[in-house]
Amino acid sequence: MPHPGPVSLLLLSPALGGAILLFIPKDRVEWLKKTALAAVSVSLALAVFLFCRYDRTAGGYQFIDKIDWVPSLGIAYHVGVDGINLVLLLMTAVLAFAGVWVSCGVKERLKEYLVFYLFLIVGCFGVLSALNIFFIYFFYETAVVPVFPLIGVWGSGNKEYATMKLTLYLTLGAVLALVALLALYFTTGLNTFDLTAIEAAVRENPLPLSFQRWAFPLILVGFGVILTLWPFHTWSPMGYAAAPTSVSMLHAGVLKKLGAYAIIRLGIGLMPQGAALWMPLVSWIAVINILYCGFVAYAQKDLKFILGYSSCSHMGYILLGLSCLTPVALNGTVFFMFAHGLMAALGFALVGFIYDQTHTRLLEDWGGFGKKIPFVATIFVMTAMASSGVPGFANFIGELMILLGAWDTRRWQAVGAVAGLVVTAGYMLKTVRASMQGPLSPRGASLLDAKGWQRLPYLLLIALLILVGFLPALLLPTISKGTAPILERIHSAQAQVPSPGGPRHVA
């Protein structure tokens, strides 16, 4: 067996950590916490290492590990990073670290919680790093199911209904995608699930248009369910409201992006012509996502529902960016995925922090918290600003790029999306005013601010948001290196299909 590379170690570390946790007695709380933290710290260190050492001039897939797994089906354990998943792995590692840090506050059945949580993290890392379609699917489903007990046992409110709905919706999406992926396997005729081999083949000979026409929407909807593609978004606000804090963080931050990632890799990347056929429709759905979910968020009274609908609304920008099929928009989408992941997780972490003390998330019960907990309130306001797309935060760059990209090809949709920014600013400002400003609500009389090490996850996330917001060049060259081959395939696909009426583009 070959020596495992950094990507495999990144994946193995939380898996191993989870396995070790099983053997630690459940009353050794400190050991449990330290083991889990150590596991995700190793992952974070490896993600940073990968990010620094990735050769941006060469591009392509690097740090590849490949072991034949089931040769007769063309299944191999094959992991590696390119510009797209490198950035997302970094985000996931940061959120996993912050998430475990926050999870350490769980009071009951901590051991089981951490085991399921680490398992969930393995699934997320796996989807992002796998370069074999079988394993992408394998890890995707692995990431979907541990959420069931995590929400069901440790959640709050209407948790049993919420968790069942969430799991079934996401699995339904997954099996739809599975049908398309199996059909893809036999359409290529390569007898392999290897993504790199299929990508190379598709570059030479695109898949038949008749196949792309029906397979692309299956991939889009299948993975779109987790991306809260309207009208399949209803599981999300309910699920996030019921979920414990660190699960909401990881789900809103990472799992939603897994859907977008899969659509980029397997949908647009392999079926660019199918994408071109369906994307005009998607761009309008994106506008519905942005505006409809934004207005619904405005009307919510529960803080977690506000954040839940807000994240559905933001997914509209990702959908809009995907629908453009242009370089600026696609790069902006990946950038926005990174930024939104950090921002959404931060939002849920802060609301969770306050909820743990006030035991209410109703906006009317909050108020004037800025006086009692200045640190948390400051970060909260900054998160709201980031969410509304204020310059200085990473989200602004992402949204700007998406809107710029959309302006050329999807102008009216872009106008709708800009209107969405106003809606976002509206409900975010309303939330900030009602929760942090004004007279102190009696429910917040005994609030305690985050102290010392408690502040670490919040500072880490907000610092990254600001850093990348001011220096987008930290990420953009890497991202554009990753999207280049996909854009090239989109371009040659457009060249091959003469667009009716318009002049024919030549590659």
Add this chain to the structure above:
Amino acid sequence: MWPSGVLSLFGTEIGLVFLSLGCLVLDIFLPSDKKKGKLLASVGMAGVAALFVHLCCQWGHFGSAFGGSFSQDGLAFFFKLLFLLAGFFTLFMAGEYQHHLERGHGEFILLILLGLTGLSFLASAADFLLLFVSIETLTISLYIMTAYLRGRKTSVEAGLKYLILGALSTALFLYGLSFIYGSTGSTSYAEISRKLAGQALPLSPPFLFGVALVVSSLGFKIASVPFQLWTPDIYEGAPTPVTAYLAMASKAAGFAALTRLMLTAFGPAQELLALLFAILAALTLLYGNLGAIPQTNIKRLLGYSSIGHAGYLLVGLAAFSHAGKEALLFYLLSYLFSTAGAFLVIVAVSSRLETDEISGYAGLSQKSPLLAAGMLLALLSLAGVPPLGGFFAKFYLLWAGMRAGLLWLVVIGALNVITSLYYSLKIVKVMYLDPPTPPSFDGASPSSGGAGPELTVNQKAIQYLTIAGILVLGIWQGPFVRFVEQVFVLTVH
């Protein structure tokens, strides 16, 4: 006189017969009580384990005997391994179950071993007559075992139902066989396929009629639509180890017979049968999985779920020549470990609780984390969640189905993952989310004072064995896929 090489071809069968006889002798000479049943179960398990090891050493040592009616080859090897594993788990459950039995503690073990002998012959049967005799050996022991709890109405009712339907299935088999014999003049698989290959029009109506009847008869065994109606009642009423035996071994037996028939005697009708199996698979999938949703009794639920799994397995037969047969074997292997895991928990819980209602499992995760985890993994594996065996089994089957061009069937199979996940998660919810009610659970286990069922070391070991099986099949599939592929390379066509 046979050369010794031929004798060793049916070493497993000889071993099982001697094991049964040994248990019979022990049964006569030991005083009758629960301990005897436990002791005999241990003897049986040790014997079965030894035969398992012996069989593993016999890989590649293949051939046929009794004028070609008995064939020891890759397929027979695989199914014998499977049946011995199923027998091992069933014997363990039977040992744990002894205190539910009022009398005949020893005979219960003996019947399991006799059934296992029948199963073992069935795996090698290459002649309709041997197939018939081995099926009957299995089924007659199952009739008795199903009705074993004579004081319990459901058990007797289940036994009677199984007897009547089983007799009907036997009649169908024999009637079908008479047509096959009439149109081909032989009962040997090899002879039949040779005769058919020589004919200008191999698929004569009488032959096809006979095939249809034999397939119907085996349809009872595997609980395929439209011969599935007995399943829920009998799964619920039979003693739990017998239910497990029905699920793990009897269902696999039907598929063992069908697989060999598809390879040999029914070969010329393969395409026609594949179409039939595809339609049956779709109906069976829908019936089993939808029927399982409203169930409140765990054994009855698993009965419906086993119909659903028969549907998946039928996909393997529908995609037979497109790697469907390999996927079928992998599925059976994973199904064996998952079902064994689930039934071990049911036996352990019912011995403290005296109920098989799902509501009795409330709060199990806090009372006994191992039992809850065993059930969780078994159910999720049955539903097809990675990284568990059932996931790859379903993936493999659907892959094969797609390879055979059965897109519509793959869609139905994929959507049924949702239904089966739904009813599995409902049980998970009861075990992990619900508080430990009703209080009678605590009252029923006075020794533990509400702390939950205390498990013996053996129970833990066997439960861990099933968990390991589920996980290994789900994560490290490569060697097993190679194995099932090799099985068909080394099988007489």
